[in-house]
Amino acid sequence: MISKALIQEFQKVVGSDGVFADEADRAAYSYDAAVLEPVVPGLVVRPTTAEMLSRVVRLCNENRLPLTVRGAGTNLSGGTVPRPDGVVVLTNGLNRILEINTEDLYAVVEPGVITAKFAAAVEARGLFYPPDPGSQAVSTLGGNVAENAGGLRGLKYGVTRDYVMGLEFFDAEGNLVKTGARTVKCVTGYNLAALLVGSEGTLGVIHKIILKLIPAPQHRKSMVAVFDRVSGASETVAAIIANRIVPATLEFLDNFTIRAVEAYSKAGLPVEAAALLLIEVDGHPGQVEEEAAKVEAICRERGASSIQVARTAQERDKVWEARRAALSALAKLKPTVVLEDATVPRSRIPDMVAAVEEIARRHHLTIGTFGHAGDGNLHPTILTDRRDEKEWQRVERAIDEIFDRALAMGGTLSGEHGIGLAKASFMERETTRATLDYARRIKRALDPNNILNPGKIIGDA
Template sequence: MISASFVNALMEAVGKDNVFLDEADRAVYAYDAAVLDAVVPAAVVRPLTAESLGHVVRLCHENAVPLTVRGAGTNLSGGTIPKAQGVVVLTNALNRILEINAEDLYAVVEPGVITAKFAAAAEARGLFYPPDPGSQAVSTLGGNVAENAGGLRGLKYGVTRDYVMGLEFFDVEGNVVKTGARTVKCVTGYNLASLLVGSEGTLGVIFKILLKLIPQPQHRKSMMAVFDAVSGASQTVATIIAEKIVPATLEFLDNFTIRAVESFSRAGLPTDAAALLLIEVDGHPAQVEEDAAKVEAICRKLGAQRLRVAQTPQERDKVWEARRAALSALAKLKPTVVLEDATVPRSRIPDMVQAIQDIAAKYNLTIGTFGHAGDGNLHPTILTDRRNSEEWHRVERAVEEIFDRALAMGGTLSGEHGIGLAKAPFMEKETTRATLEYARRIKRALDPKNILNPGKVIGEA
């Protein structure tokens, strides 16, 4: 239990109204979007300023109380599930966009800014912030940085990591650490920003983020290609890349997902298709038209039965409607949704799709697969009911086998959802014991009392 004097100090730091102690107020910060057991924290605090956030970090350190930073709580790997004796620290009151600089192409934001709102604010200035995780309508930029979130545009534009120019964060004692600069080039000291990106709140608490912006692409063109064999679709992906075309997005939907979307939204999708590819190219209008024509030709050559090229913004919306509806259409079929993101080198996509189908059959489970074929990051989505313990056991074994197969193909445990609690036990499978020990040494040096989101990424250090 946390002490009364500690609670008083928290109240002094952030104001009485911003410390939640009531059992019902704490219970709603016990979970995130991962299918894991909830853990109710001892207290929840919502600092209104960066200074008070730093104060909270220092207090937790002095009192050896674990702290878990939380943005929107959309994490899919349990990264924001707290410790029972710990404190949840909310960043959603720190939600100011401090600067958007169109001359030097950067922005400075607080960690609680909502991703989609930031992207819209940049767009209003003719600028582009590409990372677009599925939860962007609610996710926070602080969470995106801490998880190194991806999205649909990874293939051409990269992920959150590629847009972090600098950070200001609190070390475990609450001192301010600055890294990076407002310049394109900066080699001043260790690249601590890179260490913090994807560290899931285990190494420091971010309070200011310097993000790179790029010009908006002038033109976009989307198309949907229908295949009667998965191999045709995956061959098409490989050929597009080999032809040196880099689409902004290159998405894949399998037959099960197509049928789920169609029965849910009646969008007119071909339910007998083995796979759909949704492709968007963007850039200079002339280049876009040329790339689109090439992509179209490749699709036809490799067996696309049907091809729908969007001519108007409405048609473009129609093309993407199917992809946007994918997760929710699947989610409506069963109570529990396990969304995986094991990722493989993109040339191995056909093997991975086959592997997932084999695993679904072997464990007698329903798995719909969709995702970012262009960057090898598929989302096998297991539909189940967690209350059925026998089936849940099969789900756990299937997930493990998905990891194994992805690793055997030279892939990785997680493309964009993070390790959190869910995948921490599998870290050694992908790396080495020494890798994990190396990471734990860093953690012990920076956080000797192990209070910064303990248990995540590297397990109990």
């Protein structure tokens, strides 16, 4: 229990409106989008200024209270599941876009700004912020930085990491740390921003982010290619890259997902197809037309049974509707959805798809696979019911095997969803004991009281 006196201390810092101590309010911050047991925090606070945020961190440190920062709580790895008697610090009171600089191509934001709203504000100025995680309609930029979120455009445009030019954050004692700059070049000191990106709130509490912006592409063209064999689709992916074309998006849907989407949206998808590729090229109009024609030819060479190129904006929307509907369509089939993101080098996609199919068969599980074929980041989506204990055990074994197979192919545990609590125990399998020790030494040095989101990524330091 957090004492009444301490609750009053927090109220002094953020005002009584900014402190949620009621049981029911706290229980609403006990989970995120990961399939994990909820943990009710001791207190929830919502600072609205940097000064308040700093004092909240200091107060937690002085009282040895575990502190978990929470944006929209949409991460898929338990990164925002708090500690019992810990403090959840909300960032949605810090949601101002402080600057969008169209001359120097950067923006300065607070951590609680919603990704899609920011992207729209940037687009309104003729610029482009590419990272587009699946939860962008609600996710926050602070959360995106802390999780190093990806999205559909990773292949050509990179992920959140590639857009963070600088950060201001508070250390475990609540002192201000500044790293990076508003300039393209900056070698002033350690690259601490790189350390903070993807650190899931374990090394500092972000309060200001400088993000890189780029000019918006003038033109884009989308198409759907249908394949009778998965290998045809993945060979196509490899051939497109080998032809020095980097599409903005290059998405894959397997047969199970195609059927689920078709049953759900009746969009007229080919339910017999082994795989679909959804491809978009963007850039200068001339280059886009040329690349689109080349991609079309490559698809045909590799055995695509049909290709539809979107001629209008509506047709383009229709192409992407299928991809956007994938998770919804799958989610409607069973109560529990485990969305994995083990990632392999893109040349290994046929092997990975085959491995997932084989694992599903052996464990009698339903798994639909879709995702970012261009960057090898597939999302095997396990459909189950958590209440079925026997099946859940098989799910856990299947996840374990998916990790092993991805690692054996030179891949990684997580492409974009983070490690959090869900994958912390697998870390050593991909790295080494020394890697974890090294990370834990950093954690201990920067956060000696282990208050910053303890237990995430590296287990208990």
